[in-house]
């Protein structure tokens with residue numbers, strides 16, 4: 369049937385926005401954060417207007433309504449990700465979810481000399497917590513390189529690195545290259561070696577239906593804001609046996625069973641890791657986003673995005689001086705197209721594109737080890753989502769051609 373992109377666009381008020389220079393916004397920075405449909409904005413406003421209250425505390429009507437909404441959202445979100453509410457820990461995003469594994473699982477279960485396998489294409493969120501752990505505990509980190517010819521993970525190197533590993537942490541889809549890693553194979557090989565696996569699905573979840581239970585993965589980290597949800601919330605999905613091995617992370621209110629001046633006892637399950645006042649409005653907003661997204665077939669969403677990305681990248685390759693990093697033609701590539709111009713600095717290029725109304729990302733994308741592997745300090749990146757159109761892509765290519773002709 370195909371996506372009715374015009375109708376989808378009409379649900380996103382921001383897409384009608386004109387920039388201060390009068391240009392119509394073309395939003396191509398979706399890998400950084402997606403825009404939000406009206407129903408998500410409304411669900412959050414309704415909470416503040418009608419039943420704002422703390423959750424899991426008082427017995428009055430508003431408190432009951434807020435608690436029910438928070439827990440209903442957990443049911444909706446966990447079911448969308450193919451698992452049960454007990455396996456979902458609310459976090460502030462993928463970054464906190466990964467830190468939670470580092471603090472609560474790794475510190476409790478690893479010791480000096482144990483091996484953690486990462487890849488060169490990880491986001492800093494999946495590097496720095498492990499480097500800190502290595503400094504504190506003496507765990508060894510192994511980085512699997514990418515094959516610079518085709519930008520894919522070197523699976524032969526992975527096979528060697530994983531042999532005596534205790535934990536493998538791999539990004540599902542690179543936020544720079546758009547490359548989707550063979551996560552099914554990675555999970556299988558890691559488990560065959562006796563290692564637990566954490567998959568960073570910050571970029572994967574907006575492009576593909578993630579089914580946690582079917583994946584047999586031990587931990588999955590997700591951010592809401594890249595998939596139509598609000599900022600400030602995400603989750604860690606954790607298998608039951610792994611959750612039982614986890615110790616407390618942040619401590620304080622909500623996560624305790626009892627506190628005396630002598631000491632404290634803690635809640636079990638996800639409640640142990642959700643400390644302080646929960647992210648109530650954000651959970652409600654994410655629940656609404658997931659309900660909104662569930663009306664679409666994610667394979668259809670992905671092919672829509674991938675078609676625009678591969679068309680745009682092919683056109684860009686014909687523009688003098690442009691180099692593309694990644695392979696947007698690959699059917700499982702995510703729609704992120706990283707590029708550089710030979711003589712126009714990436715920051716300048718971003719400003720020239722912004723003048724045309726095009727919001728693109730520039731920088732190291734929190735992936736400096738990947739930048740080092742690519743031999744560049746930064747790239748420009750365009751990234752597409754469900755509401756982007758071929759017309760926007762065409763106008764982008766025209767504007768880029770104009771900029772390059774004029775300024776290179």
Ligand code: PMP
Nearest residue numbers: 461462463491493543570571591
């Ligand atoms: N991993 C990847 C692959 C990402 O793209 C991002 C966000 N750029 C993160 C982790 C961190 O997500 P957040 O900032 O939402 O915690």
